[in-house]
């Protein structure tokens with residue numbers, strides 16, 4: 060690792076941080092240190108840095124804004140590439156917006172509003188990056204990335220820059236080409252629809268109010284913890300099972316929205332896993348429904364999860 064760090068230090072356009080506490084890079088505010096965290100400023104810098112990693116047989120983990128992650132207390136022994144804030148150029152061309160992976164969905168929705176383009180209203184309150192949203196096919200209030208994305212440029216595992224378009228994205232519920240096959244999303248092109256900005260603004264305001272009324276936004280979390288089981292809502296099952304407020308250490312089933320696990324202060328990944336196991340087992344016993352985490356778990360959980 061020391062040799063690799065020395066080589067990367069000579070590389071322009073990237074920021075390196077050793078032993079980076081992942082709780083600082085996740086909205087859950089949980090997670091041990093990543094041995095090395097790299098933040099590239101541009102696509103070119105990312106491609107060059109990826110080449111160095113490959114030459115050293117290092118496979119990095121890629122994260123965006125860290126809003127859908129549970130990172131192990133042991134951290135991540137290898138390299139994490141973070142694409143949020145940096146790599147955040149946006150170009151608007153008629154009904155099309157092309158944006159780099161690090162652009163936040165909030166900014167994307169605001170830029171679309173300013174350009175009088177409709178289609179991203181649903182995304183304004185999702186605290187992720189464009190790259191993470193494409194990977195997850197993020198969605199809310201009847202909209203999803205699938206509806207707007209026309210083409211995505213990505214860095215494939217072999218280090219070449221490639222594109223997928225239309226159906227090739229294989230978008231499904233919290234699923235995409237990238238969650239299936241890997242690759243680092245570099246940028247995406249979206250097709251929107253012209254609309255009166257006042258109408259767009261009103262919709263965004265209404266969705267933001269609904270979010271604030273329903274979700275525990277005053278606590279760190281990773282959003283809805285479980286996927287929606289077919290024919291059910293995870294939050295409703297958990298609430299019906301009487302599990303609101305159930306607490307393990309600093310992790311709690313939100314009193315406000317039972318689909319959210321919140322960090323009430325100092326929660327560890329272990330607390331969250333114990334809570335997740337407890338809730339999953341109760342719901343399985345009571346309703347015969349298997350809950351699965353929507354949150355992506357990074358790092359080693361082998362000593363906690365059987």
Ligand SMILES: Cc1cc2nc3c(=O)[nH]c(=O)nc-3n(C[C@H](O)[C@H](O)[C@H](O)COP(=O)(O)OP(=O)(O)OC[C@H]3O[C@@H](n4cnc5c(N)ncnc54)[C@H](O)[C@@H]3O)c2cc1C
Nearest residue numbers: 123124125126127187188190191192197198199243244282
């Ligand atoms: C309060 C709150 C509310 C939320 N509401 C919603 C909601 O309404 N709808 C919804 O769908 N989600 C919601 N989420 C979850 C989360 O915001 C989304 O899943 C979001 O799309 C994740 O983006 P991110 O940049 O934070 O990705 P991260 O959490 O950093 O990563 C998520 C996954 O994407 C991968 N990834 C990230 N960037 C890239 C990239 N450039 N290339 C390849 N892979 C990448 C990571 O490896 C990881 O597997 C919410 C979260 C919170 C905290």
